[in-house]
Amino acid sequence: MTTRLDRLWPDPLDGLGDDDVLATYAPPLGESAYRPDAGEVDAGEVDAGGADAGDGAWLRLNFVSSLDGAATREGLSGGLGRGGDKRVFDLQRRWADVVLVGAGTARAEGYGAMVLDDDAVAWRRAQGLAPHPVFALVSGRLDLDPASPIFAEAPVRPIVYTVASAPAGARAALAAVADVMDAGDTSVDPARLRAELAARGLRRIHAEGGPSLAGAFLTAGVVDELCLTIAPTLEGGPAGRIAHADAAAPTGMRPASVLLSGDGELLLRHVRA
Numbered sequence: 001m002t003t004r005l006d007r008l009w010p011d012p013l014d015g016l017g018d019d020d021v022l023a024t025y026a027p028p029l030g031e032s033a034y035r036p037d038a039g040e041v042d043a044g045e046v047d048a049g050g051a052d053a054g055d056g057a058w059l060r061l062n063f064v065s066s067l068d069g070a071a072t073r074e075g076l077s078g079g080l081g082r083g084g085d086k087r088v089f090d091l092q093r094r095w096a097d098v099v100l101v102g103a104g105t106a107r108a109e110g111y112g113a114m115v116l117d118d119d120a121v122a123w124r125r126a127q128g129l130a131p132h133p134v135f136a137l138v139s140g141r142l143d144l145d146p147a148s149p150i151f152a153e154a155p156v157r158p159i160v161y162t163v164a165s166a167p168a169g170a171r172a173a174l175a176a177v178a179d180v181m182d183a184g185d186t187s188v189d190p191a192r193l194r195a196e197l198a199a200r201g202l203r204r205i206h207a208e209g210g211p212s213l214a215g216a217f218l219t220a221g222v223v224d225e226l227c228l229t230i231a232p233t234l235e236g237g238p239a240g241r242i243a244h245a246d247a248a249a250p251t252g253m254r255p256a257s258v259l260l261s262g263d264g265e266l267l268l269r270h271v272r273a
């Protein structure tokens with residue numbers, strides 16, 4: 001049986017052409033798709049799945065990791081990902097009502113404005129989505145430059161989720177260019193953040209990290225899905241994992257799709273069991 005790769009990614013790849021997907025996941029279908037239990041992944045088992053938090057929202061995390069669990073190379077995630085990962089990274093943004101990142105990731109990775117390319121905008125319009133997702137950031141200290149492209153070039157007014165104890169000056173400066181929302185006293189409460197996004201109608205929540213934010217999300221139990229690229233590299237060294245927090249938060253997940261990209265990356269999608 002041949003499993004169509006595009007069926008393994010109901011979101012966000014539904015609506016894209018076969019060629020688009022197959023160009024990304026270049027290996028011959030019958031040869032290179034990863035086969036757990038010597039059988040192909042059954043596309044019939046793939047669905048949104050996950051727990052229903054009752055708010056109609058869906059929170060997806062996306063990460064790349066090395067085989068030995070490193071979330072960074074020389075302090076950045078970009079050195080780990082290859083073509084397949086970058087393609088999926090872009091495609092996932094197409095699906096999102098809101099792209100969410102922790103301030104540490106925005107600073108380290110040098111995020112700019114959340115502007116999608118013309119193809120993505122056309123695809124979103126065809127799906128009835130807004131042309132661009134909202135960009136939402138999470139920060140306690142509000143060490144974010146209001147003049148940065150994140151805000152100055154934003155096609156949609158960004159949101160900054162912060163805490164009641166955030167510095168007043170930085171709050172006032174950012175409020176000129178973004179919606180600054182309290183979602184906790186001394187740390188942002190992920191459940192409150194999620195509920196606030198859902199109340200705005202931003203229910204397809206796509207979180208691009210980083211590890212501190214992911215750890216907080218896991219602790220709070222708000223994660224529905226993890227898309228994880230396993231890069232074919234061993235890194236060693238001091239790099240951290242894709243999630244960390246003071247408290248452990250074991251969360252059962254089940255596989256929704258497993259793909260092998262032409263670049264040798266395993267593209268995993270797991271939803272909450």
Ligand SMILES: NC(=O)c1ccc[n+]([C@@H]2O[C@H](COP(=O)([O-])OP(=O)(O)OC[C@H]3O[C@@H](n4cnc5c(N)ncnc54)[C@H](OP(=O)(O)O)[C@@H]3O)[C@@H](O)[C@H]2O)c1
Nearest residue numbers: 063064071077102103104105139140141188209210212213
């Ligand atoms: N492998 C991957 O796929 C991947 C993905 C993303 C990032 N990364 C890497 O991860 C590293 C950054 O790690 P990180 O843990 O610092 O990233 P992070 O989680 O994006 O940022 C941490 C910062 O976000 C804010 N924050 C997060 N959770 C918060 C909460 N509950 N309440 C209030 N503020 C909160 C705080 O900002 P303030 O300091 O402003 O208060 C905190 O210092 C970078 O090297 C980046 O390249 C890797």
